Amino acid sequence: MIKNENILSKLLIITAVILLLVFGYLYSLLDEIEVQYTIMAIFTLINIITLAYKQSSIYKKKNNIKNLIKREGEWLVCQSSGINSPSIIVIDKIGEIRISMNYLSFIEIGHGQGYGFEVKAHANVIMTHLSGLLKPEEIKEMKLDIV
Known part of the structure; x- marks a missing residue:
C-alpha cells in the first residue's frame, strides 16, 4: 500500500x-x-x-469531519460532503444520535424526524468530534447509539 x-x-x-x-x-x-x-x-x-x-x-x-460538522451557537451545521448544502439542526431538539462507520444520524425529540449524513470516518472519530462540539450536559440528555 x-x-x-x-x-x-x-x-x-x-x-x-x-x-x-x-x-x-x-x-x-x-x-x-x-x-x-x-x-x-x-x-x-x-x-x-x-x-x-x-x-x-x-x-x-x-470532506474532513471538522469541515462537515460544525457548531454555530445553539445549532449544528452538518453536511454529507463538501458538495451538498448543509442542514441546520437545533441542538436542544436532538433526542438521539446514531453513529456507525462512515455514517451519522440525528433524530429529533417528539416527531422523530431524522437527519442522516455520510461522513468518511470511523465511529470513534465521529464520536470524539461530536464530544468536542457538544457540551457534556447536552450529550447526557441525548440517547447515543454507536453501531
Missing part, C-alpha cells in the same frame, strides 16, 4: 494517461474499434480519475 496519498493520486492519473495513449495508438492501428471497447475505455478512465481525486489531499481536506 502506498503511504503518501498524493503519490497514489499522481500514479492513478499517470495510469489514466497511459491507458488513453494506448487506446489512441490502437485506434490509429486498427481500421475499426467496436463501440463496447470505446465505452469500456471511457468508463475506465472516468473511474481512475474519480479514484485519483478521492485520494487527493484536496478532496480529503474538503
Whole structure:
C-alpha cells in the first residue's frame, strides 16, 4: 500500500494517461474499434480519475469531519460532503444520535424526524468530534447509539 496519498493520486492519473495513449495508438492501428471497447475505455478512465481525486489531499481536506460538522451557537451545521448544502439542526431538539462507520444520524425529540449524513470516518472519530462540539450536559440528555 502506498503511504503518501498524493503519490497514489499522481500514479492513478499517470495510469489514466497511459491507458488513453494506448487506446489512441490502437485506434490509429486498427481500421475499426467496436463501440463496447470505446465505452469500456471511457468508463475506465472516468473511474481512475474519480479514484485519483478521492485520494487527493484536496478532496480529503474538503470532506474532513471538522469541515462537515460544525457548531454555530445553539445549532449544528452538518453536511454529507463538501458538495451538498448543509442542514441546520437545533441542538436542544436532538433526542438521539446514531453513529456507525462512515455514517451519522440525528433524530429529533417528539416527531422523530431524522437527519442522516455520510461522513468518511470511523465511529470513534465521529464520536470524539461530536464530544468536542457538544457540551457534556447536552450529550447526557441525548440517547447515543454507536453501531
